Amino acid sequence: MSDFSGMEDLLQDFLQEAHDLLSDVDNKLVDLEKTPDDKGLLNDIFRGFHTVKGGAGFLNASELVTLCHLTENLFDRLRNGELQLTAELMDVIMDATKGVREMFGELGQMVQPQPAESRVIAALQGALNGEMPSGAPAPVEPPPVIVPLASGAPTSAGASGEPDWNQLHEVVTGQAVKAAEGELITRAEAAPAVAAKPSATPVARADAEADSQAASPYGRRTSDRPNPQPAAARRTEERARENTIRVDTSRLDQVLNLSGEIGLTKNRLTSLRADILAGKSDSETLHALDQAVSQLDLLVSDLQNSVMKTRMQPIGRLFQKYPRIARDLARQLGKDVELVLAGEETEVDKTMIEDLADPLIHLIRNAVDHGVELPDERAAAGKPAKSLVRLEARQEGDHIVLIIADDGKGMSAERIRAKAVDKGLISEEEANTLDERQSLNLIFLPGFSTKAQVSDVSGRGVGMDVVKTNIQKLNGSVEIRSEPGKGSVFLISLPLTLAILPVLLVLLGDQPFALPLSLVREILPIDQQRIQEVGGKETMVVRGEVLPIISLARMLGWPLVRTPEYGVFMQTAERSFILSVDSFAGRDDAVIKSLEDFRPKGVAGVTTLSNGQIVLILDMKELLTDLGQHGEVGTAIRNFEFG
Amino acid sequence: MAADPKTRFLVVDDFSTMRRIVRNLLKELGFTNVDEAEDGAIALQKLQNGGFEFVVTDWNMPNMDGLTLLQTIRATPTLKHLPVLMITAEAKKENIIAAAQAGASGYIVKPFTAGTLSEKLNKIFEKFGQA
Numbered sequence: 217m218s219d220f221s222g223m224e225d226l227l228q229d230f231l232q233e234a235h236d237l238l239s240d241v242d243n244k245l246v247d248l249e250k251t252p253d254d255k256g257l258l259n260d261i262f263r264g265f266h267t268v269k270g271g272a273g274f275l276n277a278s279e280l281v282t283l284c285h286l287t288e289n290l291f292d293r294l295r296n297g298e299l300q301l302t303a304e305l306m307d308v309i310m311d312a313t314k315g316v317r318e319m320f321g322e323l324g325q326m327v328q329p330q331p332a333e334s335r336v337i338a339a340l341q342g343a344l345n346g347e348m349p350s351g352a353p354a355p356v357e358p359p360p361v362i363v364p365l366a367s368g369a370p371t372s373a374g375a376s377g378e379p380d381w382n383q384l385h386e387v388v389t390g391q392a393v394k395a396a397e398g399e400l401i402t403r404a405e406a407a408p409a410v411a412a413k414p415s416a417t418p419v420a421r422a423d424a425e426a427d428s429q430a431a432s433p434y435g436r437r438t439s440d441r442p443n444p445q446p447a448a449a450r451r452t453e454e455r456a457r458e459n460t461i462r463v464d465t466s467r468l469d470q471v472l473n474l475s476g477e478i479g480l481t482k483n484r485l486t487s488l489r490a491d492i493l494a495g496k497s498d499s500e501t502l503h504a505l506d507q508a509v510s511q512l513d514l515l516v517s518d519l520q521n522s523v524m525k526t527r528m529q530p531i532g533r534l535f536q537k538y539p540r541i542a543r544d545l546a547r548q549l550g551k552d553v554e555l556v557l558a559g560e561e562t563e564v565d566k567t568m569i570e571d572l573a574d575p576l577i578h579l580i581r582n583a584v585d586h587g588v589e590l591p592d593e594r595a596a597a598g599k600p601a602k603s604l605v606r607l608e609a610r611q612e613g614d615h616i617v618l619i620i621a622d623d624g625k626g627m628s629a630e631r632i633r634a635k636a637v638d639k640g641l642i643s644e645e646e647a648n649t650l651d652e653r654q655s656l657n658l659i660f661l662p663g664f665s666t667k668a669q670v671s672d673v674s675g676r677g678v679g680m681d682v683v684k685t686n687i688q689k690l691n692g693s694v695e696i697r698s699e700p701g702k703g704s705v706f707l708i709s710l711p712l713t714l715a716i717l718p719v720l721l722v723l724l725g726d727q728p729f730a731l732p733l734s735l736v737r738e739i740l741p742i743d744q745q746r747i748q749e750v751g752g753k754e755t756m757v758v759r760g761e762v763l764p765i766i767s768l769a770r771m772l773g774w775p776l777v778r779t780p781e782y783g784v785f786m787q788t789a790e791r792s793f794i795l796s797v798d799s800f801a802g803r804d805d806a807v808i809k810s811l812e813d814f815r816p817k818g819v820a821g822v823t824t825l826s827n828g829q830i831v832l833i834l835d836m837k838e839l840l841t842d843l844g845q846h847g848e849v850g851t852a853i854r855n856f857e858f859g
Numbered sequence: 860m861a862a863d864p865k866t867r868f869l870v871v872d873d874f875s876t877m878r879r880i881v882r883n884l885l886k887e888l889g890f891t892n893v894d895e896a897e898d899g900a901i902a903l904q905k906l907q908n909g910g911f912e913f914v915v916t917d918w919n920m921p922n923m924d925g926l927t928l929l930q931t932i933r934a935t936p937t938l939k940h941l942p943v944l945m946i947t948a949e950a951k952k953e954n955i956i957a958a959a960q961a962g963a964s965g966y967i968v969k970p971f972t973a974g975t976l977s978e979k980l981n982k983i984f985e986k987f988g989q990a
Contacts, residue, residue: 230876271880
């Protein structure tokens, strides 16, 4: 059962727009801490709550209206200079904002929000009454009842306000209120506004309205509320994924335009086909055919690009929430941290934005929690008290690069190695062979943590290993650079889109396989003379680096028919190696089709070549994990019916 | 001026959800000739290009708020006869007085139903019909 039947569309629109507004408010709040007297900021924040309140009224979300109303009044006082912004007041405001966000979550579940925490409401009312919040317990009223707001909201229509207005108006304007204006102050019985059908009967007369308004100036009456359900149970429900997207109309126009042009070219081809079938094959016809096909080629790739662009969203929408998170966390930890954003306009595939949210939060929390130092440590190191954490996005060629950099204490490769050995993640010998980069990468191992995570701060059960796994799922990679004393940088590199994967096509016998090009460093001939056996395994030295040779045939459990002549120098996050193959068939931009229910291990998906042949896209990571205990992998792929 | 279904409305609000709500309510009442503007400044530009017969505007907006828009409309010879219905989130008396002084044709408080909107519009149509 939904509380919003018939208004789902409206609710979705509202939530999307209101979420943006609230993120904007969040950022402005962070700015406000720096410049508490900025009238422009106060005004903007006031308007944010005001607008959300207005929309919430139409959804009958009375609890949201109440909370926004109180907060809005607080900002009204602030911007008029009647109240001064203090740290305590800021905390009240932050709590209220959090409450609003939680209510958005409930609305997203299609249920009417529960009342805000009585503590928050009481603190807001206290602040409006000029008392500083003291974190006092709940007010006298039991929480499920709407707190009598009129008393705490002096600027709104009080219980006594109603009848004098016409008179007042007369006094001010010097003329009797006309019928039309007499209606000015009436207010609709706040029935489900949008769902209501047009009705010939006047909804309510002024008297009745005045009553209802006095009783509940913010929308519905208490009795209208649905039976309260346990909010906790609801909040734990998994949040539905946003399945709508906002697209600039000019981009849709472009798609429309291109599909129109493709239609025209198709017509041209149809008429040429008729000519050719009728036996016409003079050079003019063939030339026209050639032209039409080339044109189609161009148009289709333009169309693919345009459609892809409709999925692109500025990453700023994701970044927006982070300054607030960083600020809250820093405060909790007694640190002074500013999160600086850059490149918010960089566009990223929508699905990717959603999947990046958690890894980025984790990296930012990590930077604030583990990266930057406490103010006195910074002072001792001769650094400014305020630490800067930079979150930046930019496009580099066909990749998106995300940077999370802090100016903290940096990471020591030495200490990380020691820790990893200590935790039994690697052996002493292994540790000694690792270079700086490899050592830093140890923090991505499951079970690794440079600091016992006592605070629930970096908690959430997410470790750096999960960050890395999530980024890899997006075909991306993470790199760490760190300089002790100066700070650390996490570099995330992502493909522009998930729909198209650049691949290298390699041949095993006659069968092509596709390898993600992002893992390929270079292609080398394999000279049998240069193969050296190390510990019973074949290796080759490439520019001073000893690399193991792994045969693709062996990896897949196929019989080794001939000696591989070519090697692909591949680099995954964990290791570098040479994959030996029989030959190459070129590179391609694969449109990935997932295998849904039937996905053999080691296969990321399939794609079709221009000649119609089906090719498996190999999942190198899975194949490598299973190497050694192969059999299962090989069998699965052997049994796959090739078209 | 009877309630002509072809009456051309301009709905002014910075919150697109709200514009959509007002547009839907107007549609329920049979008015489909509706254009939108995001704030007072954009509204004024559209109005100056002509063709509008009715303005429904929010009060609180960036750039130019509804009250300033109303005042500007009343001070512009070519626009001053336009009916203007003000929408606002609450019935604060000082707001209502300010709106009345600035020459608002009507005033409606969020949230409202199609029924209430219809009443307000009819009152305004009647009044303008007499004038």
